[in-house]
Amino acid sequence: MIIRKLKDIRATDRNVKSEGWESARMLLAGDGMGFSFHVTTLYAGSELKMHYKNHLEAVLVLKGTGTIEDLATGEVHRLKAGMLYALNENDRHIVRPETEMLTACVFNPPVTGNEVHDESGAYPAEEQLRQAVPAE
Amino acid sequence: MIIRKLKDIRATDRNVKSEGWESARMLLAGDGMGFSFHVTTLYAGSELKMHYKNHLEAVLVLKGTGTIEDLATGEVHRLKAGMLYALNENDRHIVRPETEMLTACVFNPPVTGNEVHDESGAYPAEEQLRQAVPAE
Numbered sequence: 595m596i597i598r599k600l601k602d603i604r605a606t607d608r609n610v611k612s613e614g615w616e617s618a619r620m621l622l623a624g625d626g627m628g629f630s631f632h633v634t635t636l637y638a639g640s641e642l643k644m645h646y647k648n649h650l651e652a653v654l655v656l657k658g659t660g661t662i663e664d665l666a667t668g669e670v671h672r673l674k675a676g677m678l679y680a681l682n683e684n685d686r687h688i689v690r691p692e693t694e695m696l697t698a699c700v701f702n703p704p705v706t707g708n709e710v711h712d713e714s715g716a717y718p719a720e721e722q723l724r725q726a727v728p729a730e
Numbered sequence: 731m732i733i734r735k736l737k738d739i740r741a742t743d744r745n746v747k748s749e750g751w752e753s754a755r756m757l758l759a760g761d762g763m764g765f766s767f768h769v770t771t772l773y774a775g776s777e778l779k780m781h782y783k784n785h786l787e788a789v790l791v792l793k794g795t796g797t798i799e800d801l802a803t804g805e806v807h808r809l810k811a812g813m814l815y816a817l818n819e820n821d822r823h824i825v826r827p828e829t830e831m832l833t834a835c836v837f838n839p840p841v842t843g844n845e846v847h848d849e850s851g852a853y854p855a856e857e858q859l860r861q862a863v864p865a866e
Contacts, residue, residue, distance in 0.1 A: 595800045595821040596788075600812035620790065620814045627786050627816055628838040629765045650763050652732075654756065654834055656792060664731045676736035678756045680763055685731040698790055698834045702764040 614640030623704035630704035636691040652680040658695030750776030759840035766840035788816040794831030
């Protein structure tokens with residue numbers, strides 16, 4: 595049984611900050627659950643264009659408000675506590691938090707923790723990541 | 731892209747009530763994410779003995795307090811908002827909510843929505859479930 599506290603994760607390198615967001619990785623690939631589980635904060639006023647080509651992601655909004663734009667259809671959906679969106683087709687999307695938004699996010703396959711968003715907003719697949727490591 | 735509201739799910743048969751708990755299945759196996767995602771309420775004062783033999787489960791506590799007992803070790807852990815437990819070894823456990831607890835739960839493999847807890851507290855594997863359907 596794994597027991598973790600969000601407060602403890604915040605103090606480790608499992609808490610990742612980037613432009614417009616911060617994410618506490620409560621469970622990563624190495625935990626062997628077959629998915630990763632993140633508590634992610636999206637900052638007010640940011641515009642987060644994302645395309646996870648190699649991962650499916652589901653996001654439950656816990657606090658705050660904003661919108662998500664589906665770039666395939668142009669549809670814009672309101673986000674607030676109790677709303678879930680799932681990128682079941684690796685959907686290209688833009689999230690625009692109006693206030694700070696707190697979310698619970700699940701990725702399949704699990705994020706390893708070593709990925710960075712590439713220029714398209716995707717997390718590289720593990721193999722792509724390996725190829726990206728420069729030879730010394 | 732899938733968009734769902736907790737409030738809407740509450741009004742469907744994806745909202746399941748049983749003794750001591752209630753669960754809104756935001757994502758099920760049929761949604762094709764490779765995991766299921768539930769918003770589950772555990773009622774104050776209940777004692778929930780569970781053993782998911784066929785599923786790994788992670789639970790993030792969103793509201794309320796209680797404890798979880800690991801039946802393999804006898805250890806008891808405090809649960810409150812921001813705590814996560816993961817049953818990475820199909821751990822037998824007892825959750826004892828002191829107050830009503832709201833949780834976000836992820837199952838791998840995904841729950842189909844047709845399972846019921848059997849006498850051991852497990853969700854049967856799909857095959858077992860098929861075998862359990864009485865021939866007419």
